Amino acid sequence: MEPGTPKPVDAGECTDLYYLDTGMYDTEEYGAAYVIDDDRPAVVETGIGTNADRILEALDELGIDRDDLGVIAVTHIHLDHAGGAGFLAEACPNADVYVSGAGASHLADPSKLVAGTKAAVGDQWEFYAEPEPIPADRIVEIEDGDVIDLGDHELRVHAAPGHAFHQVVFEDPENDAVFTGDAAGIWIPERERIVETSPPSDFDLEECLADLETLESIDPDVLCYTHFGPRDVGDDLEAALDEYATTLSEWVEDVEETRAELDDEAVVEHFASSTDLGDVWNERKARAEAAMNVKGVLGYLDHRE
Template sequence: MLDFIEDLGHGIHAIDTGFQRPRFDAAYLLVQDGRAAFIDTGTNHAVPRLLAALDALGLARDAVDWVIPTHVHLDHAGGTGLLMEALPNARALVHPRGLRHLVDPKALWLGALAVYGEAEMQRSYGKLVPVPAGRAEASSDGQLIHLAGRPLRLIDTPGHARHHHAVWDEASRSWFTGDTFGLSYREFDVDGRAWVLPTTTPVQFDPDALKATVARLLAARPLAMLVTHYGRIGGSEAAVQHLAAQLLAQVDEMVALARPLAAAPDRHARLKAALLDACLARLRAHGHPAGADAAEWLALDAELNAQGLAVWLDQAAR
């Protein structure tokens, strides 16, 4: 097996898309009785890896029935159009608030451009390829689809973004969570225990909606969460509940840090520093040394979380 593919059991394979650094961004390939689905795609640059994964598993291009981005942020969905060009039978299933942005990605590109800048957009994402409208459809809350008879249920999961859905796989009792169950980097595992961090990236963070979404995910009594950043976490109902408690406590902590800074002239710098300090403190409590390397790994998340919280503060003020 190729070194960027991890077999997670139950026909689920995590593919390291190569975005930013190793084991930072996953796409998932779900296989059932010779049929396949991709859940999240990574960027355009990930597409050769996704196709190589099919080859490694002995699957033809026409064996893929579904391509399901959890939401349309480019590290999750940027490669959807290019991937679809190689998969003649696949249909894209997209949250209804995000569908038009994959069929016509101009606004998606401009929104990301405002956050990352032209040079980073070209380096990390490449030119966005539209998804053909005739091969794309909007999901609905509670929708049930099948992969070779294997049921997959989609639910609306706002909080990180309003254009976000999650996918429940009953066979493994796992959620493909995108970003609604936060980030969990394998560098921060301690004695096999994962650590999670909420992601409040701009522009649609909503703490109350996110907490309601997590409660809804937990209602299914999952054994594991399959997060895009990165991999399978949990392993038992109790472990997932513990991670959820960590996640929700940090959502409240982030909100508490942000509110007093709402009108501060140096809000962004202070909020970014406070978020990074809080993350490192929680990481140390988890048992990780959280030194300079951890601060470097978390710097981008602190930056984007500060931006997302700022947008939320400004919306709340209006």
């Protein structure tokens, strides 16, 4: 799909819900943002900051005045999800930013978040914009069980700390949909394939598997992936989540077995050079994604020991 162009979510029976490709990392079908057009319009997920204008232009195209935007909701504070929040808040003066209380302070003062991101993504930092600090009085701290009222729709908050301790997922009961953040992996629609996401420094396999149980208990018909796009799972939800549980568990096992034979630097290079996703995204992004995910697993293995 053309980056920046809002498209109705036609999975399941969704209404008032749109998504756009933000063109993250100059890569098509990697990063999505969602818009719910309701009494209090909402943007869910904000990209890496460099794409903020695309989200604002999508609001314009959908006929949502920037002064009317009420909610900017991010599943967690990793900058590929929250990096654009400050830019959107600045352009949409009546919108509050909803984020887990565990990570809220890092959106008010993103200096440590920036340092951690640079360490995790390496030379991919060139694709990012320095995030804009968000005034504390514009930040609404949320936790498991909270509800964000939009009008006909609401966003129910569920803790999902496996990928990062500050991650939540948002349930939209009216659409029977969940905005998954990174809790359900990375969906590649071109291949109808799910792949792992395990970045440093908070990845925890057991917590990730527990998050999949949370998603199963919500029982949505539609999974709205940040990476990438809506997926109609319907009666196949259990199979979809089981597939990711297997993918993630086997991924950790593969890294652990390779580490038994190679030093950590060689383990990272091994998986970066053997990725088969270069023709889906681009070779540079695919290598960087694999390297980052390996580093997250290595950190998890150290912590587990």
